[in-house]
Structure formats: C-alpha cells, structure tokens
Amino acid sequence: xxxxxxxxxxxxxxxxxxxxxxxxxxxxxxxxxxxxxxxxxxxxxxxxxxxxxxxxxxxxxxxxxxxxxxxxxxxxxxxxxxxxxxxxxxxxxxxxxxxxxxxxxxxxxxxxxxxxxxxxxxxxxxxxxxxxxxxxxxxxxxxxxxxxxxxxxxxxxxxxxxxxxxxxxxxxxxxxxxxxxxxxxxxxxxxxxxxxxxxxxxxxxxxxxxxxxxxxxxxxxxxxxxxxxxxxxxxxxxxxxxxxxxxxxxxxxxxxxxxxxxxxxxxxxxxxxxxxxxxxxxxxxxxxxxxxxxxxxxxxxxxxxxxxxxxxxxxxxxxxxxxxxxxxxxxxxxxx
Numbered sequence: 001x002x003x004x005x006x007x008x009x010x011x012x013x014x015x016x017x018x019x020x021x022x023x024x025x026x027x028x029x030x031x032x033x034x035x036x037x038x039x040x041x042x043x044x045x046x047x048x049x050x051x052x053x054x055x056x057x058x059x060x061x062x063x064x065x066x067x068x069x070x071x072x073x074x075x076x077x078x079x080x081x082x083x084x085x086x087x088x089x090x091x092x093x094x095x096x097x098x099x100x101x102x103x104x105x106x107x108x109x110x111x112x113x114x115x116x117x118x119x120x121x122x123x124x125x126x127x128x129x130x131x132x133x134x135x136x137x138x139x140x141x142x143x144x145x146x147x148x149x150x151x152x153x154x155x156x157x158x159x160x161x162x163x164x165x166x167x168x169x170x171x172x173x174x175x176x177x178x179x180x181x182x183x184x185x186x187x188x189x190x191x192x193x194x195x196x197x198x199x200x201x202x203x204x205x206x207x208x209x210x211x212x213x214x215x216x217x218x219x220x221x222x223x224x225x226x227x228x229x230x231x232x233x234x235x236x237x238x239x240x241x242x243x244x245x246x247x248x249x250x251x252x253x254x255x256x257x258x259x260x261x262x263x264x265x266x267x268x269x270x271x272x273x274x275x276x277x278x279x280x281x282x283x284x285x286x287x288x289x290x291x292x293x294x295x296x297x298x299x300x301x302x303x304x305x306x307x308x309x310x311x312x313x314x315x316x317x318x319x320x321x322x323x324x325x326x327x328x329x330x331x332x333x334x335x336x
Contacts, residue, residue, distance in 0.1 A: 002286050003031035003325040004318050005294035006310070007071065007214065008055065011041035012233065012300040015050040015058070021303045022059040026066040028311035032330050033059070034071035034102065034214070034294045039078065039110040042236040043257075044250045048300070053087050060095035067098045067330045071214065071294060072171050072189055074106025076124060078114055081131035082156045085138035092162040100330045102189055102212075103132065104171035107245045109253075118246070125177065126150070132168065132184055139165045167331035169212060173241065175200055186331045187212055190290075191241060198289035210331055212292040213285040216269050219297060219306050219314075223272025227262055229299045230269050235260040237268070269298070279317050286322055292330060 006025035037052040088101040105124040146153040169187035182204035218230035238260035270277040
C-alpha cells in the first residue's frame with residue numbers, strides 16, 4: 001500500500017497561495033503534504049521563494065488531519081541546527097503531532113546566501129551528521145551544550161516540546177549515506193526510485209520505516225501546453241543532483257539546462273490530461289518499495305484545478321491501482 005502526498009513547492013507559489021493549496025490538498029484527500037525549504041527558486045521563471053517555516057506555521061493551523069514534512073531542510077549553514085530543532089518542535093505543536101522534520105545536506109543555491117562558501121560533499125555530510133546529533137539531543141529535552149568541529153551550542157534548551165519528540169526523515173543517495181543515517185532516522189527520503197536504496201535501507205533500519213520519494217507531474221487539458229510548462233519551469237532537474245547541489249544561482253541553472261529538450265522533460269514527467277500516464281509515473285517508486293510518494297504539480301497557476309483533478313480522478317485512480325493506504329502518517333515512530 002502506498003501513500004500519496006502533495007508538494008507545497010515554495011519556488012512556484014506565494015505564501016498565502018501555499019496555505020490555500022494545503023487546505024485544498026487536505027480536502028482533495030491527499031495522504032500527506034511536504035514543503036520545499038528554499039531561499040531561491042531553481043529558475044527565475046518559477047518566481048517565488050517564501051520562508052517555508054512561516055508557511056508551515058500557517059498550514060499547521062489551517063489544516064486538521066494532513067501530516068506535514070519538510071522536503072527537505074538543510075541544517076548545516078543557513079540554519080544553525082539548534083534553531084532548526086526549535087522550529088521543528090514549534091511546528092509539531094502547532095500541528096498537534098502531524099509534523100516530520102525532513103533533513104538533507106542542501107544545495108549551494110540556497111546556502112550561499114550566508115556568505116560562508118560552499119563546502120565539499122564530504123564536509124557537508126560530516127556537518128549534517130553533527131547537526132542531526134544536535135537536533136536529536138535538543139528534541140529529547142533538557143539543556144544541551146555541544147562543542148564539535150562544525151557547531152557550538154551553549155546551554156540551549158527547547159522549552160516547548162511535543163510529547164514523544166519529532167520524527168526525523170533524512171535524505172540519502174547511496175550506500176554511504178544510508179549506512180550513516182539509517183541508524184538515526186525514522187524515515188528515508190530519496191529522489192530516485194532505485195530498489196537498491198530501499199533494500200539497503202531496510203537491511204540497516206528495518207522494513208517498517210517509511211521510504212519517501214517525489215514525482216513531478218504537469219497536468220492540464222492541453223498536453224502540448226503542459227509539456228511547454230514543464231520544460232520552462234522544471235528543466236533544471238536534467239543536470240542531476242550532483243550538479244544541482246553545486247550550482248550557486250538561477251543563472252547557473254538556466255545555463256546548465258539550456259540544452260535540455262522538451263522531449264527529455266516529457267520522457268521523465270507525465271504531461272497532459274491522461275490520468276493513466278500520471279498513475280504510471282509513480283510505478284517505479286512503488287515497485288522499488290517506496291511507501292510514500294509526494295506529487296509535484298508544475299505551475300503555480302495550475303494548483304486549484306489540479307487539486308480538483310486529484311480529488312475527482314487522480315487519487316481514486318492511484319488507489320485503485322496501488323491500494324488504499326492504511327495509515328497516512330509519514331513516519332511510523334517518533335525519535336526518542
């Protein structure tokens with residue numbers, strides 16, 4: 001059984017619209033919602049990048065049942081991990097336990113704004129390791145003092161903590177990151193539907209822990225227009241995550257993806273009104289063993305109509321094909 005979620009993509013929508021979209025997603029029957037945490041959009045054409053945590057606070061109080069998650073927050077530079085822990089605890093309380101903190105090592109696109117330079121991938125992973133340690137200690141309660149190679153914490157304490165803590169989902173991309181984070185995470189995040197990732201994660205962490213993926217879509221009544229929109233706004237994915245993590249700004253993404261063709265985008269993203277294409281697009285994740293798949297509808301102006309399509313057509317078709325999820329929660333157990 002697979003749970004299907006909705007992505008609040010901050011790069012293509014303003015803050016008030018994002019809150020309205022979250023309410024619409026709950027009404028449409030999505031099992032959960034995730035939100036991107038960016039300082040920049042990928043491309044200038046996307047046009048937005050509000051502060052995800054303010055949006056989350058509003059969404060938490062505007063919705064009633066929808067589990068929420070960051071997909072994903074980088075706690076290594078732009079945010080100090082002690083501040084991330086406080087934010088996560090607050091959103092968990094506002095949402096009455098519906099929040100999961102998704103974490104990853106980030107992209108230069110967003111982290112460069114604080115002017116500290118962009119570390120190499122191995123250093124970023126070491127920083128994420130230490131950040132996770134700090135966050136888990138603070139969410140466990142009590143005073144925390146920490147002095148490590150990357151962070152210092154001086155007598156910090158989170159005064160408003162949700163009972164049971166906040167679950168942590170951590171982004172992985174291969175064997176090394178799985179071996180690092182499976183022992184300390186409550187769920188796995190990955191952007192590629194690779195069965196090997198799931199198999200290694202299950203072997204390290206247990207088969208009961210969720211595996212969360214994400215699939216872009218470009219729905220609309222006109223397949224050509226939907227393809228044009230996907231190419232204009234989502235061609236940035238063509239470089240792959242190793243490249244995407246390194247580029248410092250939207251101009252870099254525009255230059256790096258200028259040779260990505262419409263047909264390249266259409267081959268990776270279902271474009272147009274055919275519901276069967278949208279249903280089949282998630283099959284690689286389902287077959288790979290992912291338990292949760294968050295859908296990303298491309299184009300800010302498309303969201304209200306897409307949510308109605310999801311309510312009446314897409315979600316029923318997905319559940320008929322892949323089964324009804326027994327539990328919409330993003331994680332099955334909270335961090336201790």
